[in-house]
Amino acid sequence: MRRETPAEGRILTATYRERTTTASGDLKLAYQEWGPDDGPVILALHGFGVSGHMFDEFGQRASDRYRLINLDQRGHGDSEWDPDGDYTRESFVADVEAVRQSLGFEQVILMGHSMGGLNGVEYTFQHPERVSALILVDVGPEAAKEGVDNIMRFTRGPDELDFDEFVQNAMRFNTRRTEENIRERMRHRLRPLENGKWTWKFDKRFREGEGAVRSGSEISGDELWRRFRELAPPVLLVRGGQSDILSQEVAERVVAEVASARLVVVPEAGHSVPGDNPDGFTVWMLGAGVKGGVSYGATDEFGRKAVENVSTIYDFYATVLHLLGLDHQQLTYYHNGIERRLTDVHGHVIQEIVDTPA
Numbered sequence: 001m002r003r004e005t006p007a008e009g010r011i012l013t014a015t016y017r018e019r020t021t022t023a024s025g026d027l028k029l030a031y032q033e034w035g036p037d038d039g040p041v042i043l044a045l046h047g048f049g050v051s052g053h054m055f056d057e058f059g060q061r062a063s064d065r066y067r068l069i070n071l072d073q074r075g076h077g078d079s080e081w082d083p084d085g086d087y088t089r090e091s092f093v094a095d096v097e098a099v100r101q102s103l104g105f106e107q108v109i110l111m112g113h114s115m116g117g118l119n120g121v122e123y124t125f126q127h128p129e130r131v132s133a134l135i136l137v138d139v140g141p142e143a144a145k146e147g148v149d150n151i152m153r154f155t156r157g158p159d160e161l162d163f164d165e166f167v168q169n170a171m172r173f174n175t176r177r178t179e180e181n182i183r184e185r186m187r188h189r190l191r192p193l194e195n196g197k198w199t200w201k202f203d204k205r206f207r208e209g210e211g212a213v214r215s216g217s218e219i220s221g222d223e224l225w226r227r228f229r230e231l232a233p234p235v236l237l238v239r240g241g242q243s244d245i246l247s248q249e250v251a252e253r254v255v256a257e258v259a260s261a262r263l264v265v266v267p268e269a270g271h272s273v274p275g276d277n278p279d280g281f282t283v284w285m286l287g288a289g290v291k292g293g294v295s296y297g298a299t300d301e302f303g304r305k306a307v308e309n310v311s312t313i314y315d316f317y318a319t320v321l322h323l324l325g326l327d328h329q330q331l332t333y334y335h336n337g338i339e340r341r342l343t344d345v346h347g348h349v350i351q352e353i354v355d356t357p358a
Contacts, residue, residue: 014035014064015034016068016070017033017034018030019031019032021102023094024097025086027074027095028079029079029080030052030078030079031052031071031072032052032068032070033068033069033070034062034066034067034068035063035066035067035068036063037067039066039067040065040066040109041066041069041105042069042135043069043109044068044069044070044112044116045115045116046070046113046114047272048115048151048202049202050077050188050189050202051076051077051078051188051202052070052072053070053077053188054272054275056188057282058281060278061278061282071099073119074091074095075213076201076202077201078201082203085203086213087214088214088215089122089217090122090217093126096110096119107129107130108131109131109132110124110135111134112134112137112139114139114245115139116139117139118139122217125227125231134231134235135285136235136237136238137273138238138243139245140237140251141224143245144244144245144247151245155202159200159207162198163186163190166186167183174272176276185275188201228254231261233260234260234261236261237251237254237262238266239251239263240265240276241267242270243270244270246271251263266280309352312344312346314346314347314348315349315350318347318350319349319353321343322349328342329341331343
């Protein structure tokens with residue numbers, strides 16, 4: 001897999017390995033594995049109707065630091081469909097535990113998007129000792145109805161189409177992506193039929209109406225909020241700045257009520273944050289090499305001005321450029337015949353931040 005990122009002008013050449021494992025009930029599950037065998041493990045759970053490939057852009061950017069296990073959950077991607085149509089949250093959670101055991105992981109960083117995020121919350125609630133940290137991507141205890149309806153209309157449209165017709169529908173559904181990106185994503189979401197048409201990979205019974213499958217959970221909304229509040233590991237909640245699923249209000253309530261939670265908002269991203277703005281998403285996941293929670297300096301009691309380790313905006317610029325691998329002292333321009341630095345003569349790297357190990 002090879003891709004150029006225009007914003008950075010660089011070629012991403014990381015590759016993944018296709019793997020399979022056995023879940024609860026002897027169901028065969030597929031997953032994509034990225035990164036070194038000895039890296040910290042992130043087990044990623046995708047949202048409804050997609051597959052582990054929704055994290056491909058993240059895998060390309062993060063596989064030098066993490067071992068990524070991007071699971072195709074039951075009934076999705078290249079994993080088997082449950083013969084009894086059992087897609088309850090309890091069964092998804094049992095699959096996660098079966099995968100953890102079969103791959104021999106004592107603990108994982110668990111990352112879940114949308115439906116996968118709710119599965120991740122339930123797994124963490126039941127097995128807190130197995131989760132070192134929980135990353136929730138655009139999901140909370142409540143979802144905006146309009147956004148959910150948009151997804152249902154997209155995935156429950158015509159079941160068989162030409163590949164290009166699916167691509168055009170997807171481009172209308174998500175206008176943030178390039179056609180090239182949409183085509184690549186759809187090749188992982190669709191399968192060819194003998195009649196020359198294409199159809200969705202995820203279990204067709206999801207599209208057959210009420211009662212065709214057993215899905216979701218019977219717990220109440222209040223109980224789901226309670227599960228969020230009782231999450232033990234650190235929680236990073238990532239919201240797409242343009243999401244029509246997770247509102248800012250709900251996201252802020254989550255971090256207010258979940259003691260260990262922190263909220264970040266990724267700009268120029270809708271519900272599918274990792275692919276809508278992969279660079280913005282990855283920056284938060286990797287922390288630019290700075291340990292999460294690092295603080296520098298202090299303000300007065302009113303938060304009006306800095307009173308300890310006072311630094312300038314040029315110091316901030318210099319530090320960020322350094323973390324991006326750039327020497328700020330070499331970034332200059334000519335003005336009125338004088339060579340000037342972008343970070344002014346006073347800008348310097350804040351070494352106390354840089355030297356804090358991630």
